[in-house]
Amino acid sequence: MSTGLTGADWIWKDGEFIPWGDAKTHILSLAVQFGSSVFEGIRCYETEAGPAIFRLAPHIRRLFDSCKIYRMAPEQSAEELEEACREVVRKNGLRDCYIRPMVIRGYGSAGLDPSASPVESYICAWPWGTYLGEGALEKGVDVCVSSWTRAHPNTFPVQSKAAGHYNAAQLMKMEALANGYVEAIALGPTGLVSEGSGQNVFLVRDKSILTPSLDGTNLTGITRHSVIRIAEDLGIEVREGLVAREALYTADELFFTGTASEVTPIRSVDKISIGEGKAGPVTLAIQRRFMGIVRGEVPDTEGWLDVVV
Ligand SMILES: Cc1ncc(COP(=O)(O)O)c(C=O)c1O
Incomplete structure (x- = not known):
C-alpha cells in the first residue's frame, strides 16, 4: 500500500x-x-x-x-x-x-x-492531492452519521489539535470506510451535529447556509472561517446554530470544509440522497471562489496567501 x-x-x-x-x-x-x-x-x-x-x-x-x-x-x-x-x-x-x-x-x-x-x-x-479521493471535489462524497459520538466538552479540549484526540477521529473514519462510505459526520454528546472526522460541515437550505456553532465539540476550522467570509461576500446568508441529525437529510446541499478536504460536496448521508444527489450550485459557487483564491486566480483581498519567495 x-x-x-x-x-x-x-x-x-x-x-x-x-x-x-x-x-x-x-x-x-x-x-x-x-x-x-x-x-x-x-x-x-x-x-x-x-x-x-x-x-x-x-x-x-x-x-x-x-x-x-x-x-x-x-x-x-x-x-x-x-x-x-x-x-x-x-x-x-x-x-x-x-x-x-x-x-x-x-x-x-x-x-x-x-x-x-x-x-x-x-x-x-x-505533496498531497485530494483528501477524499479522486473526483470528490467535483462529484461529492457519500458519508454516514458515525456511531461514535464526539467527546463532551471539558474532556478532550478540542480547540487543541492534539494527536491523541484523533484516535476517536480514526474510529469514525475506519468505521465509515468499513461500511463503504468515504467519511463520517459525528454527533456531539447532546445528539446534535458536530463535525466530520477532520472537517467542518455546512448545510444549505433555501439558498442560505447553516453550520453547527462552535460548542466545544468541534474545531474552529480555518477553512470554515474562510468559507463563511466567502459566502458573505457572495451575498449568501450564513448562520451558525444548532443542527439536528435529520436536518442533514433534508438539506438541499451539504458540504465539508477543511484544509485537507478543501470544499467537498456531500451527495448522500446514510444512503439518503442530499438534494439532487450531486454537488449543488451554492456549494460549487463557494468552492469555485475558494479554489480561485488559493490558486491566485481571484484577488486575495483578505491577505490569506503567504507567497514563498
Ligand atoms: C477535527 C477537525 N475538524 C475540522 C477541521 C478543519 O479545520 P481547518 O479548516 O482549519 O483545516 C480539521 C482539520 O484541521 C479537524 O481536524
Whole structure:
C-alpha cells in the first residue's frame, strides 16, 4: 500500500533540517506513550507568483493555542515557526503541498508528569492531492452519521489539535470506510451535529447556509472561517446554530470544509440522497471562489496567501 508520504527529502526540527528518514523519536517519548503531541495541517498552493501558503499565520496561532491548552511551550516564536514552514517548502522544492507542523513531548518522563520530557518542534511537508479521493471535489462524497459520538466538552479540549484526540477521529473514519462510505459526520454528546472526522460541515437550505456553532465539540476550522467570509461576500446568508441529525437529510446541499478536504460536496448521508444527489450550485459557487483564491486566480483581498519567495 502506498503511504502517500513521498516527494520531500527534508524535515525541519528545532531550527535544523534533518533527512526525511532520520526524523525518528524514541518509543518511550510521551508523544508515543500518551499521544502528547499537537499538530497543524496547512496547504500550500502553486500560484503564478510562486508557492503560496494559505492562512499561515492563523494556523501557527492555532498551533500555539493547542500548545498552551496542553501546557507545552515550544522553543520558537510564532514568527520563527511561520518562517520555518516557508523554509520547508523552499528546501524541498515543493509547490502544491501539505505542511504538517508538530510540537511533541519527547523522551524523558516515565509517568504522566511530562516535565522531564523536552518539547520538540518539527515541520514536515509533502505533496498531497485530494483528501477524499479522486473526483470528490467535483462529484461529492457519500458519508454516514458515525456511531461514535464526539467527546463532551471539558474532556478532550478540542480547540487543541492534539494527536491523541484523533484516535476517536480514526474510529469514525475506519468505521465509515468499513461500511463503504468515504467519511463520517459525528454527533456531539447532546445528539446534535458536530463535525466530520477532520472537517467542518455546512448545510444549505433555501439558498442560505447553516453550520453547527462552535460548542466545544468541534474545531474552529480555518477553512470554515474562510468559507463563511466567502459566502458573505457572495451575498449568501450564513448562520451558525444548532443542527439536528435529520436536518442533514433534508438539506438541499451539504458540504465539508477543511484544509485537507478543501470544499467537498456531500451527495448522500446514510444512503439518503442530499438534494439532487450531486454537488449543488451554492456549494460549487463557494468552492469555485475558494479554489480561485488559493490558486491566485481571484484577488486575495483578505491577505490569506503567504507567497514563498
Ligand atoms: C477535527 C477537525 N475538524 C475540522 C477541521 C478543519 O479545520 P481547518 O479548516 O482549519 O483545516 C480539521 C482539520 O484541521 C479537524 O481536524
